[in-house]
Each structure stands twice: as C-alpha cells, then as structure tokens.
Amino acid sequence: MRLVVFGAGYVGLVTGTGLSDLGHDVFLCDIDADRIEALSKGSVPIYEPGLADLVRRNQRNGRLRFGTTIAPPYDRADAYFVAVGTPPTASGAADISAVLSVADEIARVAQTPALVVVKSTVPVGTCDAVQERMGGARVPLEVVSNPEFLKEGDAVNDFFKPDRIVLGARSEGARATLRDLYAPLQLSGERVVVTDPRSSELIKYAANTMLAMRVSFMNELSRLCHATGADVHAVRLGVGTDARIGKRYLYSGPGYGGSCFPKDVQALAALGKASGVPMRLAEATHLANEEQATYLADLVEKSLDGVEGRTIALWGLAFKPETDDVRESPAVKLARALVDKGATVVGHDPEASENFLKVMAERPEHAGKVRVTERDYDALDGAHALVLLAEWRSYRAPNFAEMKRRLAPGDGELPPVLVDARNIWRPLDVLRAGLRYQGIGVSATGTTRVHDRPSQR
Ligand SMILES: NC(=O)c1ccc[n+]([C@@H]2O[C@H](COP(=O)([O-])OP(=O)(O)OC[C@H]3O[C@@H](n4cnc5c(N)ncnc54)[C@H](O)[C@@H]3O)[C@@H](O)[C@H]2O)c1
Known part of the structure; x- marks a missing residue:
C-alpha cells in the first residue's frame, strides 16, 4: 500500500x-x-x-x-x-x-x-x-x-x-x-x-489511566510503609501474586512520568468534567503522582538535613530506561525542586543528558546550578548524595566502594547517602560499603531483598 x-x-x-x-x-x-x-x-x-x-x-x-x-x-x-x-x-x-x-x-x-x-x-x-x-x-x-x-x-x-x-x-x-x-x-x-471510534478513543485513556492508577496506589502505599514501618516489597509481592491482580505495574518509585501517563490521566479527568461525569480516580491518580514528587524531594532534603549549598548527583534523567525522552521526567521535577532549595545538581544518563539540559535551561534562574557528566561515576565526585531515578541496566550492579570514594565525606556520624528511588539495590550492599541507604517505602537496614524487576512500561 x-x-x-x-x-x-x-x-x-x-x-x-x-x-x-x-x-x-x-x-x-x-x-x-x-x-x-x-x-x-x-x-x-x-x-x-x-x-x-x-x-x-x-x-x-x-x-x-x-x-x-x-x-x-x-x-x-x-x-x-x-x-x-x-x-x-x-x-x-x-x-x-x-x-x-x-x-x-x-x-x-x-x-x-x-x-x-x-x-x-x-x-x-x-x-x-x-x-x-x-x-x-x-x-x-x-x-x-x-x-x-x-x-x-x-x-x-x-x-x-x-x-x-x-x-x-x-x-x-x-x-x-x-x-x-x-x-x-x-x-x-x-x-x-x-x-466504534468513540469506544476506541476511550480505550486508550482507560488503559493508561488504569496503569497509572496502579503505580500511584503503590506510591501511596510506599509512603504509608515509610510512616508505619511496613515494607513495600513485601506488600507488592503479597498483592501481586494474587492472579486477579498480577505483578506488573506494582512498583513504587519517584512517580510516573513521560509524555503519556501524566497527560492522559489529566485528559481523562478533563473529559469527565466536561461531560458532567467526574473521573474521581483519575483525579486522585494525578494528585498522588504530584505528591510523590514532593515526597521524594523532601526525602532527599531530610536525609541530608537540608540541601542548601549541597551537591546532589542524579543517575537516570530520562523518565525511564532505554529512552532519551525527558518529558515529565521525575529527574527534571526533582532537579528543579532541589535547585529551588539552593542545591547544585550533577546528572548522568546514557542517552538523555542533552534533552535534560535543554529542559532545565527553560528556567534561566537555574543557570550554573545544573550540569551533566559523560561518565556515570564522575557525577558523584564531591556530591553529598546520589539519587537513582531511572533504572538503566548500567546502574543495576554498581561498585558501591567506588561510589563511597567519589562522594563527599559524610557529616560527622552520617555517611553519604544513596537514595534509591527505584528500589533496585540491596540495602546491605550499600551499608557494607559504608554508605547510607534510602529506598522508597523499604527498610533502610537491609532486611528485605530486591526481587526480579521486569520493565513496567
Ligand atoms: N510517545 C509515546 O510513548 C506514545 C505512545 C502511545 C501514544 N502516543 C500518542 O501519540 C501521539 C504522538 O506522540 P509522540 O510521543 O510521537 O509525539 P512527539 O512529540 O514525539 O511527535 C509529534 C510530531 O508531530 C509533529 N507535528 C506536529 N504538528 C504537525 C503537523 N501539523 N503536521 C506534521 N507533523 C506535525 C511534530 O513536529 C513532532 O515531530 C500523541 O497523541 C501521544 O499521546 C504516544
């Protein structure tokens, strides 16, 4: 044809x-x-x-x-x-x-x-x-x-x-x-x-909102785990093994991003409003996602006892691995929040660094506060914390001792911190290298193991 x-x-x-x-x-x-x-x-x-x-x-x-x-x-x-x-x-x-x-x-x-x-x-x-x-x-x-x-x-x-x-x-x-x-x-x-065309159009919004809803629900649960001492890995496994629920799209993290979920969830909510049928779950899914971004920025700030004047390394600038797309990327949201609080950000991504810098340049007041490095470990040099945001394969088995050498020495009793916003590292490995571990709704002391983590999207 x-x-x-x-x-x-x-x-x-x-x-x-x-x-x-x-x-x-x-x-x-x-x-x-x-x-x-x-x-x-x-x-x-x-x-x-x-x-x-x-x-x-x-x-x-x-x-x-x-x-x-x-x-x-x-x-x-x-x-x-x-x-x-x-x-x-x-x-x-x-x-x-x-x-x-x-x-x-x-x-x-x-x-x-x-x-x-x-x-x-x-x-x-x-x-x-x-x-x-x-x-x-x-x-x-x-x-x-x-x-x-x-x-x-x-x-x-x-x-x-x-x-x-x-x-x-x-x-x-x-x-x-x-x-x-x-x-x-x-x-x-x-x-x-x-x-028919109308049902077909709605299928797309329904599918994306359903998936985003699962992610937002797990993100809310991860915050509840953090507050109550429960562990979101265990909750995910316990819930996901129910065949009616299934295991996919049950990973807590920095919040969903990209050019589809954030926009489509909001568009469904807007369509509901315009049609006189409020889409409460879509509205809540979006709100929970916004809150997860704030939660993550607060988590980084708390783990360093303030970020003003600090340097924070970010690994994974794309909204997820294997893409250079930074639209609605959690890394962009976090970098902006940290720079607004007085921090400097040094990022690394295998493919998305250029796009990340372009988007960050949209805020002229952030000039000089954001840079990227060609090599992953170089982003850690002198940084006070590393936040992992998109779980590219090359980040999955890092050399934690090398990280410790590269990061700035901690404050007094407190060693430098790795904030694992995708829960992919084993806390014990991090602790053994003399670093602190902070995951999303998981124990920071290494009592749980990370299980196989297929790509969600
Ligand atoms: N990116 C995804 O993962 C994905 C997945 C499923 C569906 N979608 C949907 O598909 C659509 C496209 O998404 P995308 O991510 O490919 O967008 P994109 O921004 O990557 O690409 C859109 C392209 O359209 C071009 N364009 C704009 N106006 C045009 C015109 N009048 N004539 C010709 N070209 C024009 C732009 O220059 C751009 O290159 C969106 O509706 C999106 O929601 C995206």
Missing part, C-alpha cells in the same frame, strides 16, 4: 518505519524541517532501541521517505496516518489542534478515496469531529480510530508484536483494509479489537 504518516516523533517514526519494513511505500511528513532534514540524511533524532538501523535499512530500500509537504504520488495514498502530538492545555484537556490541522491538510491534498487513521491519543468524539471537518474534501475520506499502545524504550518490538490492535471504524470496508494492513503482525493469532 501507499501510506502517509503525519508526525515523525516517537509514534509516527516507529509506525512509519515499521510499516515500510512490512513492505509498504511510506512517506513520513513532519512540519519540523530540521527533523526531516536529519532523517533524510539517515540520522535518527530520537533514541529508541533498534529504530535507527530499521530506518536506514528501509530508506536504502527506497520504501521510506521523508518530507515537510505532501506531493505526488502521496496525494494518492491508500491511508493517511495521524501521529502528531496532543499535549495538555492549561486545564489538562488534550490540545488537538495539530490533529485538526493535519485533517485540513489531508482534505486539501487527497486526490483519491482514502482512510484517515488517527493514532494520536485524542478525546472521545475527535474522530467524528475530524470526519465532519473533512466534509469538503474532493474525494471520500473515512476516519478510523487506531490508538497507539507502544512503550518508549521497547517501541519497535511493540510495533511488530502488539498485545492488541484496536480499530474504531464505522464501515466494514475500513475494517477490512486495516485488518489486511496489520495481518503480518498477527501471524500467531489475531489480536484485533474492533469497535
């Missing part, structure tokens, strides 16, 4: 590249001219494992092209995919202006009947609004909702092995075309959920 994908970000780039790898002729269109120029030269502007090789392979093959405007033959595409951003507005509701502007562009350029496949996460009713908006097109265009469920850090894998493919389509013809398109991804059994 001849396909156009609007938006060459995390979703559009993975989707477009994946579709070209399945044998389709794909044109990726983005208004960001720098991004398109880089991609045209084979340089992939985002970090996503396996993506760069896949882009280059299909580019060489002539099946994947990039541009900023639609020109023939792509005005005669079989389907136009919409994968542009839907960021939150001040009220938390999703801003769908980019989706609408793409809809206008498709209606203007399309020369032959086509499907318009909305992959962006959009509020219920958006596909219907887009359909109406394209009423003036010279050819029939049918809008289909096909929300994206990929996880950054594992997105290529998710494209080729999706848990499910949700199709919200009004006509049999549209359903059949998309079933055909996605058939090569389902050789081991069909995973398509077919429904």
